[in-house]
Amino acid sequence: MLGSTSCLSFAKFSLRSSKAVLQTTLYSSTTFYSGVRGQGNICFISFLLCSGREVHLSISVNPGAGNWLCSTTKASRSEILSGFFQLSIQWFLSQSDVFRRSLDKLYNFADCSGLHLIFALNALRRNPNNSWNSSSALSLLKYSASKKYNISWELGNEPNNYRTMHGRAVNGSQLGKDYIQLKSLLQPIRIYSRASLYGPNIGRPRKNVIALLDGFMKVAGSTVDAVTWQHCYIDGRVVKVMDFLKTRLLDTLSDQIRKIQKVVNAYTPGKKIWLEGVVTTSAGGTNNLSDSYAAGFLWLNTLGMLANQGIDVVIRHSFFDYGYNHLVDQNFNPLPDYWLSLLYKRLIGPKVLAVHVAGLQRKPRPGRVIRDKLRIYAHCTNHHNHNYVRGSITLFIINLHRSRKKIKLAGTLRDKLVHQYLLQPYGQEGLKSKSVQLNGQPLVMVDDGTLPELKPRPLRAGRTLVIPPVTMGFYVVKNVNALACRYR
Numbered sequence: 001m002l003g004s005t006s007c008l009s010f011a012k013f014s015l016r017s018s019k020a021v022l023q024t025t026l027y028s029s030t031t032f033y034s035g036v037r038g039q040g041n042i043c044f045i046s047f048l049l050c051s052g053r054e055v056h057l058s059i060s061v062n063p064g065a066g067n068w069l070c071s072t073t074k075a076s077r078s079e080i081l082s083g084f085f086q087l088s089i090q091w092f093l094s095q096s097d098v099f100r101r102s103l104d105k106l107y108n109f110a111d112c113s114g115l116h117l118i119f120a121l122n123a124l125r126r127n128p129n130n131s132w133n134s135s136s137a138l139s140l141l142k143y144s145a146s147k148k149y150n151i152s153w154e155l156g157n158e159p160n161n162y163r164t165m166h167g168r169a170v171n172g173s174q175l176g177k178d179y180i181q182l183k184s185l186l187q188p189i190r191i192y193s194r195a196s197l198y199g200p201n202i203g204r205p206r207k208n209v210i211a212l213l214d215g216f217m218k219v220a221g222s223t224v225d226a227v228t229w230q231h232c233y234i235d236g237r238v239v240k241v242m243d244f245l246k247t248r249l250l251d252t253l254s255d256q257i258r259k260i261q262k263v264v265n266a267y268t269p270g271k272k273i274w275l276e277g278v279v280t281t282s283a284g285g286t287n288n289l290s291d292s293y294a295a296g297f298l299w300l301n302t303l304g305m306l307a308n309q310g311i312d313v314v315i316r317h318s319f320f321d322y323g324y325n326h327l328v329d330q331n332f333n334p335l336p337d338y339w340l341s342l343l344y345k346r347l348i349g350p351k352v353l354a355v356h357v358a359g360l361q362r363k364p365r366p367g368r369v370i371r372d373k374l375r376i377y378a379h380c381t382n383h384h385n386h387n388y389v390r391g392s393i394t395l396f397i398i399n400l401h402r403s404r405k406k407i408k409l410a411g412t413l414r415d416k417l418v419h420q421y422l423l424q425p426y427g428q429e430g431l432k433s434k435s436v437q438l439n440g441q442p443l444v445m446v447d448d449g450t451l452p453e454l455k456p457r458p459l460r461a462g463r464t465l466v467i468p469p470v471t472m473g474f475y476v477v478k479n480v481n482a483l484a485c486r487y488r
Contacts, residue, residue, distance in 0.1 A: 103144060103149070107144075116150065118153070119153055120155065122156070123157075126168060130174060131181075134185060153195060153196070153197050155199055156175075158201060160202055173218070175219075175220075176221075179200070179220040196225040197225055201230065202228075210263060229260055231275060232278075232280075241432055244294040245470065247372065250301045250305075253306075257273075257306070261310075273311055280295045288434075290325045291329070292425075293336045293423075296336050296337055297398055299316075299341075301375060303344060329434065332448070336433070346382060347381060348381075350379075351484055351485060353485075355395075374400070376396075376397050378394070381476055383488065388478060389478075396473070397473055399469060412480060412482075416478055419456035419457070420439060420465075421439065421457075422438070422457070422473035438455070439455065
């Protein structure tokens with residue numbers, strides 16, 4: 001039986017051709033790209049993971065906002081995050097100051113770090129007929145064009161919540177017309193005539209939200225360069241630690257992806273789709289849960305699931321400050337999801353491989369949904385990682401069982417050397433721990449600007465992979481010479 005700790009299951013990977021799916025990853029191996037949003041003295045920092053060589057930074061402006069600033073890091077944690085704080089607490093008294101001073105600082109940070117900005121304009125300024133009032137947006141566009149700022153654009157955030165939050169609803173058809181209006185503003189401006197436009201950044205795709213998206217796509221589906229939406233897994237006010245181990249919760253994202261894809265492909269087949277906001281728990285997260293080791297199961301499964309279903313960009317909320325869906329704590333110490341993300345971007349490459357595990361994929365029966373607690377994803381190893389030659393593959397494995405699992409690699413993988421990067425909680429808090437260990441060694445910063453060496457544990461060729469209970473890890477199978485992984 002698979003449930004026995006002494007049983008083996010066999011993993012086989014299609015090495016000749018990859019599924020035509022891009023993995024969701026950060027471009028640099030040591031840099032996290034972030035954006036800060038400030039409303040009064042509260043700021044949110046978005047953590048972006050993007051595929052390919054182009055890295056994006058997103059920022060939004062809404063009514064009542066103070067300054068909206070982004071920063072990037074090619075320096076130490078403390079330098080960058082202190083910069084976030086100093087910028088986010090400033091308060092500009094006039095809209096003109098917000099537009100100009102904030103944008104100048106934002107763009108200068110992004111430009112010197114090699115980032116591309118995506119700026120979300122205020123969609124809530126409305127005319128009496130409920131059409132978008134673009135006067136302020138036009139002022140900003142003209143100013144940024146005069147400075148020759150290379151920016152992409154969005155309009156609004158979670159339009160499905162406008163009635164609840166601001167007392168004024170906007171349907172999908174009207175939102176589509178607003179996007180067309182924004183496009184018409186961009187086209188006469190030489191520097192923005194071909195600027196990218198993203199949206200509508202809807203919330204969780206329930207029935208009314210899908211109706212909004214359908215109306216939007218019918219009117220403006222061809223106007224946007226990528227369709228965007230947001231996902232929250234669970235209500236942060238009622239979440240418990242064991243909720244993070246529920247396969248039903250992990251699988252909610254897959255269903256949402258299919259709903260979005262169905263609407264998008266009905267109007268614009270092949271249009272890119274981005275997950276432009278993902279949090280494990282709502283209401284700003286839950287202390288000692290959203291920022292704990294347990295939340296990593298959702299985060300790692302999200303990355304694997306998105307890649308398998310063709311979503312190549314995801315934006316993570318949040319990096320620092322407001323709430324508890326963080327990657328670092330208030331003292332800038334990395335939290336478990338930081339280390340998980342760092343390993344992911346160092347080891348995972350842009351091609352997804354099909355995985356078959358004998359004894360795991362059971363035949364479905366009528367009325368029964370198979371929800372596996374042992375989840376295995378496979379990618380070509382990141383070709384920017386010079387520790388591994390092209391043709392190597394990386395598995396990342398999530399074991400939600402309360403018993404250890406053994407996996408024996410089959411076929412061409414059987415006799416290959418494997419490097420193990422096993423992440424486990426560190427300390428007496430168990431799954432609630434905010435510290436992790438890699439292969440038994442606690443992960444801590446060497447100093448404010450230096451990450452520790454992430455040392456793998458070599459496993460001899462042919463050795464069975466032993467996955468401890470309720471853990472996750474990465475396994476690089478070296479020198480496989482997989483045809484799908486030998487070329488970009």
